[in-house]
Amino acid sequence: MTNYIGYIFKVAPKEPATEILIAQLGEVGFESFVENEDGVTAYIQENDWNSEILKEIQILNSEEFKFTFEEEVIEQTNWNSEWEKNFNQIQVDNLVSIRAPFHKNPNLKYDIVIEPKMSFGTGHHETTHMMIQHLLALDLANKNTLDMGCGTGILAIFAEMKGAKPIDAIDIDTWCYENSLENVARNNCKHISVFEGDASLLMNKKYDVIIANINRNILLNDMVLYMDCLNDDGIILFSGFYEEDIPIIDAEVSKYGLTLDKIIERNNWVSLKYIK
Incomplete structure (x- = not known):
């Protein structure tokens, strides 16, 4: 059974260094991140790890931020109990619940059930919450919709609950792709197509609504592709960054x-x- 290597990073000041660190670690094979008040813990499968892996992480050489870290080996068999301890149910405006199967159903208008596995817990509950608020206010009936950087598929699933169709959900990470497929099926969605890949998959596509909950640098890099595939009078929702990034x-x-x-x-x- 595969073990994981965990790196417990302390970061000062925490932002935006933690966001950059997560992005760069993801590029070399780290597949899950749990943020805390001091920094972030990053996980990589032992088979994908090597002793020189952090040498590729440029942000660690920055003079603007201070990084310290500890390393540990974690047996995969511990994950289920860890997620049950750490994954909290999300409720939005007393209308939407996002929960794991082991949570009690609060019987709100919309109930999304997500199996919390390796990629859940990235610290972006705030962005998920805000995107749900945006979607709550929109008429999505029969809107051709894109969920870019879909993660666990939460936003695509909620868009279908609000009447959107068809929906494309895209993520570059294999785990996210596979988990989105599982969660789409778990929530009995019929109009979501899940794809593994990056923004190059948007060529020749057209959407009425685009949901992009990704970090700032990726959004900026792929902006022209988002704009090319957004229909006239279309709506695009961005998140995954901070107030100071708005300008x-x-x-x-x-x-x-x-x-x-x-x-x-x-x-x-x-x-x-x-x-x-």
Whole structure:
């Protein structure tokens, strides 16, 4: 049975260094991240690990931030009990619950059941919460929708519950792709297609609504592709970054003539709604 290597990073100041660290660790094979008040714990399968792996992480050489870390080997058999201890149910505006199968159903209007596995717990509950708030306010009936960087598939699943169809859910991470497939089936969704890959999959696609809950640098890098596939009068929702990043995102989106319609903020995380 595969073991995992865990790196417990302490980061000062925490942001934006932690966000950059997570992105760079993901590029070399780390597949799960649990943020805490001091930094982040990152996990990689022992088979994918090597003793030189951190030499590829550029942010660790930055003079702007201080990093310390400890390393530990974690047996895979411990994961289920760890997630049950650490994964908390999310409720949004007393209308939407996002929970694991072991949580009691609170009987809200919308109930999303997600199996918490390796990639859950990235510290982005705030962004998920805000994206759900945006989607709650939208008429999604028969809207062709994209969930880019779908993770566990939460937002695609909720979009279908709100009437969106068809829906594409895309993630570059193999685990996220496989887990999204599981969660789509678990929530009896019929109109979601899940794909493994990056923004190159958007070529020749068109959407009425785009949901992109990804980190700032990836959003900026792929912006032209999002804009090319957004229909006239379409809506795009961004999250995965901080309040101080708004001017950078807005300057890029404004190049394409979109209008910033709504900002939601939660614990310094933000989510932006644009209309084409």
